[in-house]
Amino acid sequence: MPGVRYERKSKAISPLDVQMAIKMSRTPSAKAREIEWRDTECAGLTLRITKTDAAWLIRRRDRTIKIGRCAEVPLPTARYIAHRTREAAKRGRDLKVFVETLVKLRSHGFSGHKSYDDSLEWETADEIADDNSELGRRRLRGETHSVWTWRQLTEQFLSEKLPDLKEKYRDRYARYLRLPEFALLNDRPVAEVTAADLEVVRDRMLAAYRPSTVHRAVRQGREMLTWAWSYHAAKAGLDQVQHAWWERWSVKYKWKVRHHTPKIEEIARTMVIADMFTHLSDNEHETYPGTIGALWAAGLTAQRTGSLLALRPDRLFAPEKKAKLPGWKIANWTAEEMKGGKDGGRPHALPVPPEALKVLERYYKASGGTSEWMFSGRKSNERITQSALNLLMYRLQGRVFDHRGKNKPDRPGKPGPKAAKKAKVRVDLFAYYGIRPWTLHDIRRTLGEFLDDKRLGGAASAILGHKLPRDDMPERERMAPVTEIHYNSSQRIALKAEGMALWSQALLAACEKERKALTRKPRPPALPRQSGR
Template sequence: MAATYVRERVRLTAEHVKRAKAMVAAGKVPGRGQEWADDKVQGLLLRAQRTSVTWYLKLRTTTLRLGSADVLDLDTARDQATDARLKAKRGENVRGALAAYEASVAAGDDEDIAWAVAEFEAMKAPPEVLSDADRRLRGPWLWRDLVEEFLASKLAKLKGGYRDQYASYLRHEAFRSIEDRPVASLTITDLERCRNAAVKANTVSAARRCVQQGKEALSWAWRYHAGVSGLADCQYEWWARWSIEYAPGKRDHVPTLTDLVRTILVAEHHRTLGATEHATGDGTLGALWALVLTGQRTGQLTGTRRARAFPWPDRPGWVAVNWDGGEMKGGKSGGRPHSLPIPPEAWAIIERHRAACETAGEPVSAYLFPSIRGDGPVGQSALNQLLYRLEGKAKDPGKSKPVTRRKRNSTAGKPREELLERYGVAPWVPHDVRRALATFLDERRLGGAGSAILAHRAARSEDERERVEHVTRLHYAKGQRMALKAEGMEAWCRAVLDAYQAEKARLFPEAMPLAA
């Protein structure tokens, strides 16, 4: 069920406004939001949402936005509500008048000037009410129109696995305060408020993506749809000033083999991390094993289909798994096809976890790492989420969702024991495995094999086995270099499995079978 507003009818006072702003500042707005209906002025609402406090006037056929509580005080909101009701009955351009009054007050004009501006706007013919489709065709666009039109153009050019993530930043709740604003009416102040709301709701990193993609959408509209978007009179891209202070951190952590295999053991030994949570699925455990054994990127790895695994005729018992260019990292067009030989012992672990996901009487999943929900693969973020839980974190700190009602005694979202710390494991992220694999093979004069396994670009060198390669593109002239990859995979997987058995005997001598 969709979240609803918590509503209360009261005689509004300045204290209610203060309380609403405090709720937003503290991040304690319940559900979809909190509303206070004034019992003095009919239809006047004070609405607190996650990032804003706004005055509204509820009429029989529509709801009018009066303005932000940061701009209009209670007395002014009551006056505006009374006046707006009369204007609406007379068929005047009430929305235009309200927006003009708010903008004038926000700009610092005195009350007389603001009223004059609003009255002038009200005398203009009210805009024709258009459907969303007509407005997007004829203009002028609202912010939400810009977002949907831009995404319709942009998403088709992105790789399938990235589309939802990309769209989520432009549909972020931080933009809710401007979603019904004409694009032409926006100012740098409006955009900076959205940026600040995104920082508050998530992280600076997430807010940076919101800013970058918002600027990209505005520039796209200005270049290709200036007239219909309402940006025809803009002489330059003023939103280029919209920015955020952000310096991305550079990761250089190289987890040890002990860290990696202990993490697997902890995940296997602590399948259920909370009394009311689902146990870690075999598909997710299989993906964790595959990550450590192969060092492949999670987006490519978790979506691997069973049909992409073939017996490798050059080495009995070995399996070759491949991914096409669209599944590999490499920008808009994807990367280059990549094949990876996997030793029998390593493949047996992956296959054992896959088989454990099968249910009698139901179709076998098309994926190597089936999800416990639906018929798709485990999600790209599943491994990150598993590692967060093992670290004792309630959730990915970079993500935030509206609060939902939890079941009684639920442990979801609550801090957990820091299991990795208990077992002496330094925290790591999936991409760190690639650094660990490359370092391990480079130290054994197999740097070229490591780069081939990780699908890095080859550099010029006399000895291909020792070659260290740049991280930009995939393999070229020598095809898939399967023999070279096999040499590296054999050394790495043997080391991983030996370390696993040694740590299992040390930490969990009573532990389950290898891939239980």
């Protein structure tokens, strides 16, 4: 500050002196003058006190560089920075850039009891302040020159990872790395994140989500750190890391192997009660026709719900005349719409019998008959989601969860975690009608066993879209236009049609039988009146 005369004094600055300086700058009655204390323990380090602030400076013969406010930069950190700045000056570094970078790197998680010589942040700051280094050249070009924080690492990783994933899976993948519990790390430089930090994040997630969700988030977090270490070590501040210590970051989780194979009668009974009881609570809307139609379609086609719900009316094509399938239509999905393994998705065509088509068309008309999607919800321009279809299955079993009641992690001074709210109780129609619990994916297992008994195991694999041994699809067929998919010889239309005819006939016959039986059984108690459709 030109024209200002400071009262200067040299002394071994102590933590008590720092507290007093901060108090003097904040207390009007103290009538603080412009004072500078030069630290005799660290050459060049100066504490300046004014009427509005107390700050650390590095005084050199040619220039003065501000480190930061005393309230934000502890005394050991200020000495560390001054010490490293003297060394950087001997190497001809840009001292202003060096100090600014080192302050950012040391501002998180620094312990006042830690020796200021036992960390390596200065090496990163030194490289950034070196005009001839890669990071220095990036700084001169105006590019971001500081090392990544956890938030920046997440965004950089996702920008490279997501384009390699299927479009429908990208949002779900990104969601796990953006869970609110990662906010603890978002502003921390990656180099300062410790195993203890990762454990805290994991434990907070375990208090808020199911183990399967935490397992996915932790696995993707490890993948992200390994990517940074392998390809962007300097940018992430991991260039001095000798081993992937984060691989120890894990969560106890055991995959649940499902062995449910519902009987055809149980699948049919579920489809019928979903159609009969659309109003399950006075406080909830009726189940949309598109959702009921999607449930019936899942039963009749045994397709994965992710692909099934992407079906559109204009993707139902008439088969070739030589196929001799009058009244049938062939549903088509592209490779992108199908589930892919290591080899990616494969286009899929499924012949649908006339009796099954009538069911699909009935529900399509009930939901408005104008949507571009075969299964639409309240808004005709939006298709039913997988979660909506799963929720229907839960509601039929009397399980309706309030997602606002999830466990919350501890808060300072508020021990916990808090107990989750219990699920709302509804009439369990599965139990009332003698249906064992099952999931929509289990239909695929039932169809496979049904056709195996008919000696049509090959048809089952083709219908389900399984890749068979030596079943490598040529790139030409994989990339064929959707209107041509059902003409490809690899689609085995005739074989699929044989299996689909048997399956749909058996299931629809079971539905008729179950409907007659259910109408004779007393109505479940505590259910609201049905408006009927």
